[in-house]
Amino acid sequence: MSLTGLPADNDADIARVSEALAMITPRWNVRILLALSGPPLRYSEIANSFSWLHNGQMHLKLRSLCDAGLVQRSEHDARNVTYGHTGRATSLLPVLPLIVSWAEQYLEPPEGEQSAIEQIEDSLTLLTRRHAAAILWTLKGRGETSGRALAARAIPTQQWTNIYPPLRQMVADGLVDTDGKGQPYRLSGAGEGLAPVLAALSTWSAGQPLTQAIRHPVWGQDRTADSGAWASHQARTPTTRTRPDPAVPTQPAQRPKWQDTDLFSHPAPARPAPALPSGGIRR
Template structure:
């Protein structure tokens, strides 16, 4: 995986999150993980829950999840083989409601309501764009940056104009905003709202509890009960302009409740063959 120009800790964090995204983003992987979230099952039992997948599609995907350490194959005899989730796989499932909640709030509402799983799949499609996590990470850390500055950090070993295609895609997806040509780039409200998602993925990838996402050093949310009184001014005070305090509207705006419940993600009723995923980007983003 390409190394960015970020500090080693941040670079490793992005690499772990990117790897986690690539484990679950391939088509059907989320559905297969949910189908495996039961006591160990035989292959035929799993296939019955995913009737729209042929054996030639399902078996390689289960094998890839086993290789990734998310699923476990147990062979008792030549005719008795079961599959189930590892502890890491079960821990990863806790991230899915966080992803679905972000999609419910920030993605454009289609004419027909989408299931929570489809919301998760659409969000994952955006986050696995080329260079997307690194660009979003840098903009979160720096608040805004020029294309050249972004390229110097995100793709230090490549020509700097190569940053424009992924930047344009993130703008089309509604995660990055700019005032116009030559103006700096910054996170949109939707991009900034990914804090819970990136925080949860980072905690999982680092082997820490997912519910500690609010403690992430970059994407976390400060504890409102903590003492926020300004520190004493010192002679080497930072020359960076202080960030603007949040407006009253942001502080008092009630949180939007999703139309689904966490348990909806883990229902194993046999579904009909899902429609093709909505094209990523465009009007829906």
């Protein structure tokens, strides 16, 4: 069933990216994934890095990441259970610095020092607003568009005036521009600047190498690719709970350079405040 009034390949693309964002956006999920970017860890080792979370909360977080196919739980024996990345999670890590780069360029400078992980969390909050993906895809494909025409593509099954609350929020967030009430809407510079991030997220969620992101049919710089490559749904990697093969050594994933010193420098960040309609995107 189509979610938007856009072509089928765009509609499937939006659905996949929305699902990918739903996996990683919940609070602490990205931090847990980064904590697991090295060798597999015991539960106690993970919990020690997140002392502000209760055991019940951490169990739920790990279970949801396992169900999403991003974390693998391995039972070596009754007393030795470890958690580590799946291949899907490892291939996601290179997307995170793209989000940091976008945040550094377009988000309003914070009042104090802010870690890279907080940059990611602030950015993901903006991208997961209701109907945000459909609005971004529509404006990128159609350019300047009236609210009514935008609603016909982004939320075709709803009353067309329902487009205005999310649109006003995206204008306040700094992702969409308009010249005033009743005037057409268009992507702002910050909205256009999301191209590398959204192309990479789409490519990852479609199960393709990130080198293909440049050829994404909507957000890529080289749009000569067959757009059908993004049309089929990529199933999530199922969680495996088998004992690792001792004959195959486990190679720890390389940690992003920006992660080493600032991952947990701010254990309880404030969530982004509502943005102002001008002056950049407020955190």
